Amino acid sequence: MSSSPLAAPDSVPASGDRRRHPAPAHLVFFHGPMDCGKSTLALQVDHNQSRQGRHGLLLTQGDRSGTPQISSRVGLHREALELDPGTDVRLLVRDRWAAGHRVDYLIVDEAQFLSGEQVEQLAELVDESHVDVYAFGLTTDFRTRLFPGTQRLFELADDVQRVQVEVLCWCGLPGLLNARVVGGAMVREGATVVVADTAPAPAPSTDSVERAGEPEGAAVRYQVLCRRHHVRGQLEPTPTGPGQLALR
Numbered sequence: 699m700s701s702s703p704l705a706a707p708d709s710v711p712a713s714g715d716r717r718r719h720p721a722p723a724h725l726v727f728f729h730g731p732m733d734c735g736k737s738t739l740a741l742q743v744d745h746n747q748s749r750q751g752r753h754g755l756l757l758t759q760g761d762r763s764g765t766p767q768i769s770s771r772v773g774l775h776r777e778a779l780e781l782d783p784g785t786d787v788r789l790l791v792r793d794r795w796a797a798g799h800r801v802d803y804l805i806v807d808e809a810q811f812l813s814g815e816q817v818e819q820l821a822e823l824v825d826e827s828h829v830d831v832y833a834f835g836l837t838t839d840f841r842t843r844l845f846p847g848t849q850r851l852f853e854l855a856d857d858v859q860r861v862q863v864e865v866l867c868w869c870g871l872p873g874l875l876n877a878r879v880v881g882g883a884m885v886r887e888g889a890t891v892v893v894a895d896t897a898p899a900p901a902p903s904t905d906s907v908e909r910a911g912e913p914e915g916a917a918v919r920y921q922v923l924c925r926r927h928h929v930r931g932q933l934e935p936t937p938t939g940p941g942q943l944a945l946r
């Protein structure tokens with residue numbers, strides 16, 4: 699076998715060598731209160747990406763439908779893989795590659811439930827494997843504190859965008875904060891994560907939970923409020939009229 703003197707094995711990168719010519723990938727985080735349209739936006743981003751011939755992997759956690767899918771209240775839904783707190787997202791993607799599937803981007807819904815470690819794994823996929831990551835999640839919990847996954851995404855994402863608020867408080871101001879309502883009253887303490895319905899009135903699908911300090915089996919729901927009415931714990935107009943509020 700003769701070898702050409704012109705051969706310079708190290709001078710020409712193998713085709714598909716993405717480390718040598720990395721395509722810029724990004725970690726983008728979209729956040730907002732409940733009902734602001736995050737899941738709808740997630741499905742829209744997936745649609746736009748797949749129309750360009752790119753292959754995505756959809757991930758979710760504790761989806762409200764109870765099955766692994768990304769679903770929006772406008773009726774759209776797509777199958778997704780369910781993450782649990784112990785899932786290594788890097789291994790998940792590498793397993794797909796090993797099985798011969800392309801993964802160009804990730805759509806991560808309910809990203810507020812990610813652990814800080816999982817957010818770091820997503821950042822590694824962006825930087826080392828050039829996978830684009832679009833994460834969607836709640837900003838704050840019912841105590842107005844950042845979710846852990848949200849906080850880490852704020853810290854690490856290339857781009858953080860607040861989703862255009864489509865949901866209003868009962869007073870007409872933009873709804874920014876999530877209130878947890880148990881048995882008709884707003885609560886400020888309890889487990890961070892209780893998946894429940896966000897319908898304004900208790901629906902048949904509303905979860906029932908039992909926890910110390912709360913009515914046994916009381917229906918849990920969530921309601922989006924403006925900051926003022928979240929602070930006051932006021933879920934609806936007071937029957938005595940707004941004048942009463944000024945006396946506080």
Ligand SMILES: [Zn+2]
Nearest residue numbers: 867869924927
């Ligand atoms: Zn309000």
